[in-house]
Amino acid sequence: MTAQKKIKKRSEKPQLRRILRLFRPYRGRLMIVAALVGLSSLVSVASPFLLREVIDTALPEGRVGLLSLLVAGMLAVAVITNVSSVFQTYLSTSVGQKVMHDLRSSVYGHMQRMSLAFFTRTRTGEVQSRIANDIGGMQSTVTSTATSLVSNLTTVTATLVAMVALDWRLTIVSLVMLPMFVLVSRKVGRQRKKITSRRQKQLARMSAMVEESLSVSGILLGRTMGRSRSLTDDFSRESADLVDLEIRSSMAGRWRMSNIQLIMSAMPAIIYWAAGVAVSQGNPLVTVGTLIAFTTLQGGLFRPLMQLLSTGVDLQTSSALFGRIFEYLDLTPDVDEPASPRTLDRVEGRVRFEDVTFAYGPDAKAIDGLTLDVPAGSSLAVVGATGSGKTTLSYLVPRLYDVTEGRVTIDGIDVRDLSFAALAETVGVVSQETYLFHASIAENLRFAKPDATDEELERAARAARIHDHIAALPDGYDTMVGERGHRFSGGEKQRLAIARTILRDPPVLVLDEATSALDNGTEREVQTALDALSEGRTTITIAHRLSTIRDADQIVVLDHGRIVEQGAHRDLIELDGRYAALAGEATELATLL
Template sequence: MNHSSPNIPATTPGSIPHTSDRPGRGPARLNPADRTQLTRHPVSLRRIAALFAPHRPTIVVVVLLITAASVINLAQPFLVRGVIDDALPHQDIPLLIWLTAAMVGVAALTSVIGVVQTWMATAMGQKVMHALRVKLFTHLQSQPLSFFTRTRGGEVQSRLTHDIAGMQSVVTSTATGVASNLTTTVATAVAMVALSPQLSLISLVVLPPAIWLSRRVALIRRQVTDERQATLAALHTQVEEGLSVSGARLAKTLGTTARDATLFTQRSDQLIGLELRSQLAGRWRMATMQIVFAAIPAVIYLAAGLPATSQGMTIGTLVAFTALQGQVFRPVMGLLNIGVQWVTALAFFSRIFEYLDLDPELKPPADPAPWDAERVQGEVRFEQVSFAYDDGSPTLAGIDLVVPAGTTTAVVGSTGSGKSTLASLVPRLYDATSGRVMIDGVDVRDLAPADLAATVGVVSQETYLIHASVRENLLLAQPGATDAALWSALETASLAGTIAALPEGLDTLVGARGHRFSGGEQQRLAIARTVLRNPPVLVLDEATSALDNTTEARVQAALDELSSGRTTLMIAHRLSTVMDADQVIVLEGGRIVEQGAPSELLTADGPFASLAAGRESALVA
């Protein structure tokens, strides 16, 4: 994090103050995207101030420390003048000792103040960032699946990490920079007038064109840097996408490896020219700055030597004034950049607040219904349930369904009939647009999220495993489970033998998104997690769809055993699975078109019989 230090070293004639060529330092340029973001989602300054309200005492102390350091540091030129004009010419050793000791003391004092100020400002910024980060994370957790469906994962991560970190850095450095640069500029200007009003007037004439020239030269470097960053971003994106497990598999199967290598070569070659332009622009900038900073003291020396402007000026005064005049350049440049930095900070806040202002569609109940998951019977009831996604088109319409406690209901139908949507309403991944979904007569919307999660277990067709060990993936379901319980769950899922045969057993790393294991093994790990949770209500959304016939038969037998005495809502895809259910419902266009025992429906020669006949053993179109 950048903090402008009030202890700015004086520049000697012809020297160049330290300036960084990194993006974000020196003359800044407004990013049009920041303006667009602020137009789309304006930010209230009062809302920003509320974030820092708990830290008012710290802010006051930091500002006072910065101001004190800036003022104390201005003693240095006057001490130098005393050394040159008084102590050295008169060989006044005691005065020389006092003055030089004071110079060291001033430097030490301002350095200590700078460390304390940086520590306090950084700690405050980190606390504000921590509060925002936690608030945003928990708020995004309350969003429905539709939010994550329509939002890129990288966008969520960027706002949660990069934007909050950038906000903290920009705001902290901007706030401390304003105090430091403003006090340094004002105090330096006052000291310059006190030393020599005549040379101060000359500086007022010389400084503006010098500052303008420096900004113009710096913009050239910034433009080249932006182009280089864009090319690097494209290069990094290709590396991330092309050298991931999925990217490498796609390239090999589509035969695009040579094409990808050519594109990577072209982008890398572009970086050569951009890097050369960037370095040359930097050299031209430094050369220009060298000329500017050599010209400024030269003009001052010329004015000091002319009888009309010198008026008996001493050498010490001239050296002190030159030092002051040299160090006023940097804070002035900093103040000129404050406007752009503030817009950048507001854009960060806008992006964060935009997510915080999202209305959580799945709001937890203010007064949750009393619930004991161990005493749940498990009857699931749909009463006139309808559902529509964001586009407004109905996916479910007027669903009336009772899944008696301890029974298995299979849901079949063609693709897009609403089977998975129906199943997702039970664990409240979505809320019904109208109607009610109830467990034991209690609306799922009236249950605390933790109670509902303990009651309903879900195994979906899309298995997700974290990049950790088998043990850690299983412990997500029951953090305190023993190894014996883990092995028992794996045995139920027909995976114990596979894991036991691995050199590291339960400590085997599953890999990114579970790529260490086959699709069927991933699915069985997910089933083992559900077995470990032991929920009274099961939702199986094509839970065995990734398994071969032999493995599916073993896992289905385990699921049948697990389902015994439990309420199970199963999205089925094979006739053999459906025939073991207590009842079958057939969905078409979001409506129940047939319902009954599987054997009865087969003989009824209705939609179920047509599905079975049309797909032989499969029931999903």
């Protein structure tokens, strides 16, 4: 065995143990399923023996009473096996669905713990495909495999014992090809596993394509760029590749498994032939009743044996799906909850950056040795050229990223020592790109505070200067906003986002270029709402338009992650440095507009 095969074999064992652990919470139900399966399998083995007695004793001797008892026994076997089958199907299906539910919830919950960095480098469709396609592809495995294994193993074991009891010589003839069958099925399983892995990756690519190109933004871009036809052609090619993989997955090893089934089907004929030859030579091997009972048992053996081989193939195939799910569950969050979180009993809102350095990669520092103090209740504005580190700075306060060096504190407590829930209650963020769910206005607002009353919604909307517009809509607060809020203008979406933040009432507020994408008139309306939101809070504003920050308590100018100027608006203008130049450009632009 090569070193690579040894490593692969070692890695498969922990995965199998991990799969089995998924069923551990439901072992009680599985034991009941096993008991029902065992009972059903053992009872069904009795039928050939009853049949032998009918043929060899009851019919030749004309014993009607015995015949009636034997027939009643055969009917009882049918009733017991069918009733047992219904209950075991229900229990095994419910266990399988609960395992799938646990997997889906675990993956979704783990994804919620991943940092913003993970989602910036991963396509949304890929994440969706792992949860929907990969876990969905396991359904038949997790709902029926346990029952199938127990049922078929019990049936095969009981049938083999019964066959040996009838005639051990015929049993050896029946099983002579079994080792070859096992080797063939394992080879087929490995082949399908490889194809399944490729198929799931293809499904993920298609999910990502659908997510991106059939969203509102994707449709707008495709139509305005004249790419609708080419996008359709691209999707058609991806779909054709998936069809090819599906066919290959379905047909992989099909001829080999068909040959196995053919050989198994021929075995009863071989047994009849051997018995007939023996009779012709005057040396009968068994009685007619035993021969019929044996071939009946043999048929009952080959069916579960084939199912066991197929189950083995399915397990090997589904291991590719489990591997993709475990790959996500094994991802380590870059930003994780502290083991022993601290609490903020009474939040004042003082924010400090203490010698903070942050880098997205090993080379480029977005923030470089920055120290800054924002007193509680004061306002800080951060300006600078594109790429100077402004937005990165805003990510560090709500801990969307963790600092590489130094620390960010709120009221003297490192944000890394606070739970995510406590940090979310303390820091509110209004960004340039407002995200609204495809739900009603009220549901979008209540995302910030699920138990908010209608009166609270209205007060927040009034403070954000959006209530009058909502009230004028036919459905008012029950109006559906559409995907990503595309039914509303940029200014209206921003004011809805502001109202949502007002509902949370955070003591620290981060405004990340919240008005940069708006026209002058809309900007003034939104800025009025932002002023109302900022009152009495510690506010950090990432500014694109300098007109929005003139009254800030302090202004810092960033350049390549470092503070190059700091002070009030008037002081920085008099300094006639970088900020004055930016203000001059802004004034010139405003004049042109």
